[in-house]
Amino acid sequence: MSAIQETATDAPAIDAVPKRAMTLGAGTSIVVLLLLLVVPLFVKNFIIFQMTTVLIYGIAVLALNILTGGSGQFSLGQSAFYALGAYISAILMEHANMNYALTLPISGIVCFAFGFLFGLPALRLSGVYLALATFALATAMPQFLKLGAFEHWTGGVQGLVVTKPDAPFGLPMGQDMWLYYFTLVISIAIYVASINLLRSRSGRAMMAIRDNEIAASAMGINISLYKTLAFGVSAGITGVAGGLGAIAVQFVAPDSYTIQLAIALFLGMVVGGVGWLPGSIVGAAFIVFVPNIAESISKGLSGAVFGVLLFVVIFLVPHGARQVALVSQHWIGKLKRS
């Protein structure tokens, strides 16, 4: 608890997270992994589909977490990269008949390049000004996708329908379940890679920039390189999530990727805990399930119920799921010692 209170007193933009606190312990990781592996065997297809959605949003929230929690830059434009990834995968699958799994790295690479380039002008901006620039990107993206010039590929306002892949090698499982395990494998790969990235020299450089840009540059860190690199990596991962999203939903349309998606991803990051990567999945679960819960409590007031639930969460745990994890870790430690 003491670490939280110390950082909370002067309320910095993003709390400094020591890199060891960015991961889960080995025991907890195995339990979570087992749960994610076993649960789908016992639930209905619709719930499997929802779990897939949680994983996909989890990847996108993780990407934002690398950008904001890792390098201290704020973005409301993640929906644009998500949309780009989704469209690239959909177009490659439908127009070039490419295998769905092969489209994902392409989405990732194109989005990485796009994010890296967007990171260059963003270098000059910080705080709310950067928020506005990324916000502009998010509002512009659906309009570009609707443009008549690209209609042959993008399908214009109607969007594109994507065929859902079957399980390969004659594996005895339904499409939903196959897609779930496919997404799970990719999520774990991205999660492990991200943790390793943040633990590496580049990750330490990003965190140094987040904590104090001037001090970091005095120590010889190339600020522009690592800031744009963080943008690129974040955009690339979001692009992969977008591609997976297109395959899972079997449909891409400009209006699925509005600013509301970017706001949802932002909320997911806050609920999960900024800078705490395992929290991404908790945040993703929040943005997938809580709107549904709100809808079931009251149809007419679903927005208000959602807002109240969000307030309850941020009042109880202003630092998100990370705070819950830290507190419980503290108690488990106490129990072990006594």
Added chain:
Amino acid sequence: MELFTNQVLAGIATGAIYACMALAVVMIYQAIDHLNFAQGEMAMFSTFMAWQMMQWGVPYWAAFVITLVLSFVGGIVIERLLFKPLAKAPILTNVAGFIALFAIVNSVAGLIWDFTIKQFPTPFGSAPFLGSQLISTHQAGMIGVTLLLLALLFFFFRFTRIGLAMRAAATLPESARLVGINTSWMIALGWGMAAAIGSIAGMLIAPVVFLEPNMMGGVLIYGFAAAVLGGLSSPLGAVIGGFLVGIFENLVGTYIPGAGNELKLPIALALIVIVLVVKPSGLFGHTVIKRV
């Protein structure tokens, strides 16, 4: 040339809307140091209260004043109840709180007054202004009220004790506390004033865009853009930013082929981003000097 001047005039007329909203945005930014995403929804709610009073037979100016007072109190109550407990939480958590407030206000207004559009009266009439077809008397009145508000705010911050205290609390909270300023209440006061200015903006905008729970969506985006363009630390910058955004928007729609209504917003925003890349703290903002 005539097309150009006409479009600029029309731009100033729409710009007045954005300028009004941008003033409210800057006001809250001065007090709490971040953008309040729920600002537009709060203004919309105030406007609905004014409309409801007029439905009950209260004359326009009486309803106007009562709404102003209610919004001021409402802003303070929201700060005390919802955001004071979050004062020590990280900034991003506060932003999530604004989004929650946005969802709540929008949904409650929709439930009370439903989503059909309503007419809102104007005190200035809607005849052409000085024989010009492009600016109505309402729009001229709106520009006048915006400039008047700006002047009032300038005098408030420059020449009153409490204005000075608010500025001190915003720039150096710790030193302000040391000289006996209650910084916590200064923030609440900032919320109240922002809500009141927002309600004026809402009541002026409503005759143009019609009254409904989602009326502020587009306006708020332009208002933010205007505030950021002008530099968030300057009310004058916000007003000029508002007019500039209005003019940008109109000229882009007229002169860039194929821009139409769909690309107007992205292009206007892109122009603003380009301006920001050249001047990162807005046209009239102070450059913040960071020390290690």
